[in-house]
Amino acid sequence: MLRVTGLTKSYRSASEDVAVLRGVDLAVGASESVALTGESGSGKSTLLHLIAGLDAADGGEIRLADTVVSALNDAGRAELRRDRLGLVFQQFNLIPSLTVADNLVFQSRIAGRHDEAWHDELVERLGLKTLLRRYPEQLSGGQQQRVAIGRALAPKPLLLLADEPTGNLDEDTADEVLALARDLVTRTGCGFLMVTHSARLAATLDRQVNLHAGVIA
Numbered sequence: 001m002l003r004v005t006g007l008t009k010s011y012r013s014a015s016e017d018v019a020v021l022r023g024v025d026l027a028v029g030a031s032e033s034v035a036l037t038g039e040s041g042s043g044k045s046t047l048l049h050l051i052a053g054l055d056a057a058d059g060g061e062i063r064l065a066d067t068v069v070s071a072l073n074d075a076g077r078a079e080l081r082r083d084r085l086g087l088v089f090q091q092f093n094l095i096p097s098l099t100v101a102d103n104l105v106f107q108s109r110i111a112g113r114h115d116e117a118w119h120d121e122l123v124e125r126l127g128l129k130t131l132l133r134r135y136p137e138q139l140s141g142g143q144q145q146r147v148a149i150g151r152a153l154a155p156k157p158l159l160l161l162a163d164e165p166t167g168n169l170d171e172d173t174a175d176e177v178l179a180l181a182r183d184l185v186t187r188t189g190c191g192f193l194m195v196t197h198s199a200r201l202a203a204t205l206d207r208q209v210n211l212h213a214g215v216i217a
Helices: 044-051 074-083 100-110 116-125 141-153 171-188
Strands: 002-013 016-028 033-037 059-064 085-089 159-163 191-195 207-212
Touching: 002 044, 016 044, 016 191, 033 044, 044 059, 044 159, 044 191, 074 085, 085 141, 100 116, 100 141, 116 141, 116 171, 141 171, 159 171, 171 191
Parallel strands: 033 191, 033 207, 085 159, 159 191
Antiparallel strands: 002 016, 002 059
């Protein structure tokens, strides 16, 4: 599903280039959930952003199914995020002016792949049926993250990327939300790559990889 080969990325800091990724190799299979761990500043979020096409790599290749992400221009990467990727972040990033119902269908509708039966299943499984007319500010953190996961999975993406998705949640809520995400990922057959600082949560996924000194250790 996802294959990253020899990925490199540097940033300019003061008068020197600082290498963040030094040749990362990584693979995530269909229906596989992988935890990406590493100390702060190790480049975890940078790697996720490159895979998502939010930034461009200096070298190496990112391949999602039959698409070479690293060869796409800005418009191509935006289309990829719309049609084939699901993104979930720590800050939820829901649209405050839209109801839960409208947030849930936002990505699937702009991708042209809204599936009413799958939408109804997401609403049921994520426990959102009584919340559909509410706005994000009227929800708890756990409820907002459920909506964010539902929105990301609604178009049935090839890959779900999550950057510390439970970082703003208490332990019990984090466990519950992540269990739902894992189950829904298995249901859709998409790959799941999650950045986390929590060894406990990482251990619940199929596999763990550690990013250290710019490479997968």
